[in-house]
Amino acid sequence: MTTPDGAPSLSDWTLTPSKVHLNHGSYGSVPRAAQEFQLELKARMDSNPCTWFMGQYKAVAAARAEVAAFLGVEAQHMALVLNASAGVSAVYNSLDLGRGAEIVMTNHAYGAVLHGAYRIARKYDGRVRIAQIPLEADAETATALVMAEVNDQTALIVLDQITSATARAFPVEAVARAAEAHGVPLLVDGAHAPGVLENPVPEFDGFWVGNLHKFACAPRGTAALVARGDRAACLTPLIDSWGFPYSFPESFDHVGTQDVTSWMAAGTSFRSIEQRYGWSTFRSYAKALCDYGEAIIGDAFADLTGQNHKVDAGMPVGPLRLIRLPAGLATTHEDSHDVRAFISERLDIETAVTTFNGEGFLRLSAHLYNSPSDYEFFAERAVPELVRLAGSL
Template identity: 80%
Template sequence: MYPASNLTAPRPMMNPDGAPSSSDWSLAPSKVHLNHGSYGSVPRAAQEYQLELKARMEANPCTWFMGQYNAVAAARTDVAAFLGVEAQDVALVQNASAGISAVYNSLALAPGSEIVMTNHAYGAVLHGAYRVARKHGGRVRVAEVPLDADAVTATSLVMAEVSDRTALIVVDQITSATARAFPVEAIAEAASAMDVPVLVDGAHAPGIVELPVPSFDGFWVGNLHKFACAPRGTAALVARGERAGTLTPLIDSWGFPHSFPENFDHVGTQDVTSWMAARKSFDTISERYGWETFRTYATALCDYGESLISTAFADLTGQDHTVEVGMPVGPMRLLRLPEGLATTHEDSHNVRAFISEELDIESAVTTFNGEGFLRLSAHLYNSPKDFEIFAGIAVPELVRLARSL
């Protein structure tokens, strides 16, 4: 059904009760789930705890919302402990884009200011930068960093775009479209010497990186619903240094007398039970498996899946579908799709939808520099069989689809 891999498949993960690890999640068994990196998946225990919180909220909304800011502050402390940072440096937000927008909107930019980014930036973050630059009569400078660039090269290319007009550098810790890391610590150090603030988009980092927040004075945002498996709508904004005091929430509320991060604790009547249930996700994985176990297992799975699927493509196309990534990431991989597929952002969505709707496999299809890629990601609930199904079913169909273009 699928080609042989030159790697031995890791043994499927079991939970402490002796059942397949997938039983700790509620994913539909009718689908193969190979796209944890986009929307994550919440353990059953955290789902159940969030429902309990919602029931308490609906049983007495008046009491709940009058004291909600205290519960948010407590959740913020839990998140800070998970990230390995001080609670006074953390605010909770809906997602990484919300945290980045808060930074964009809070910085006092001079007319003509420039924002430096890379060609690997997440689309929504890039569009936000263009909006801010236009508002101040400035521009966005994009550093063209090759996929295979190492840490030194990537740092050099980013800093080459910095000038006396640079008001902010925005850099991904782990990229969405290309599944590679960037040397955020080195870039932050170089920027500090020029007194240029840095905003690190760490959307994918929590869970993948043991201590994801770099030690620097600047801004960092990370989604907790991805590899950390918190309920969706949970993300962290970390700010250190003198510029942290400039941050304000996107929505004005009763936190206005306070400064960061307390001003972010007041969210009115938003349902933020996801923030309060985040610790249940962290603890479920920590206590039942261990975070290092997750990272080791997910990396081994992606090693196996990358080998298996690239071989399957090569057997049919006669081409090399592996990708040399300068700074690879353990639980995420990038493979080159057959020529002609996913060459535009819109087409990448169409290919992903085809794989999901016609083949019952959830995957991530991305576009970079006009070329289409398959982005693999794995978590504890995955098994080698998931990748074997993709190699045996999806690969031939994608080759057929490419040949029909």
């Protein structure tokens, strides 16, 4: 992939060339254009803080409209928040679930979102019910297993749109229809969806949160909370502010002296990628890269271990893939961090290592600055070292 000027696409980012970057899905990477615009905004803010902050809520409202257009939703249904977890917490804290309330989630849920659900369940003397979804489950099976946990005490369903640890999708539209039939609200954790899906926010009355700093490449600290239907009116920001006379989403526009220049620079990221490459090009290119990386890295492991390292993720996602690590590696969440650090510090490769049901996985995620040689390098340099590491355990 090259820029319109013929330079390597990596030149549109500021990633250090001494590392191979194969983990865009965790923290993202901000294009130069957005970095430069955010610095201009910060300079403007610091040149006259009084004027800046007195009018910041208007700039936030304008940024909100720009982000809403990118996501394909109406601005009146969307608020800006610092990250997906902040949006989830706003929903948790705003809903009145009632004593004995139960929250239904899956065993693929993101840790911070899961722990927040346990906190809220304790508040109401309720419980969290975990639907056990096999990694290879298809849409119909996943829907049935989620809804099997729903009963008269269910006050909320929380479902990943694209999972973090297992790099697969869930059938949020089907679950939304089934939840509506039971009168149960649905909260969709769409942290990885913006940029990955052409239409990331499904049509349903309920709640959706998504990070803009991952595949959509906005500056970090930028996320969206979408709420539709009667329950949207109950949403309040996590921090009380001068937005108290207003309802959702205007109440979220008032953020005091927080530096939210990241929100205002998000549109620059969206436009830069669209103008220089096209979002549809990103999606097709990233899928092809992950297909290639999955094949050559999986085969490299198999050649050394004699085992199958490819993973059936049930509902795979374009720019994300799982590869099974050699037995014994990353069998716990804590161990996965150690393996990731080993790959980064010893091998100069940034990637994600995850754990699910006691097995360790390499999670690949690709963006426009990646190339086939990145995955070839991993197969040649990292795979033998990881096999040796597993053998030493």
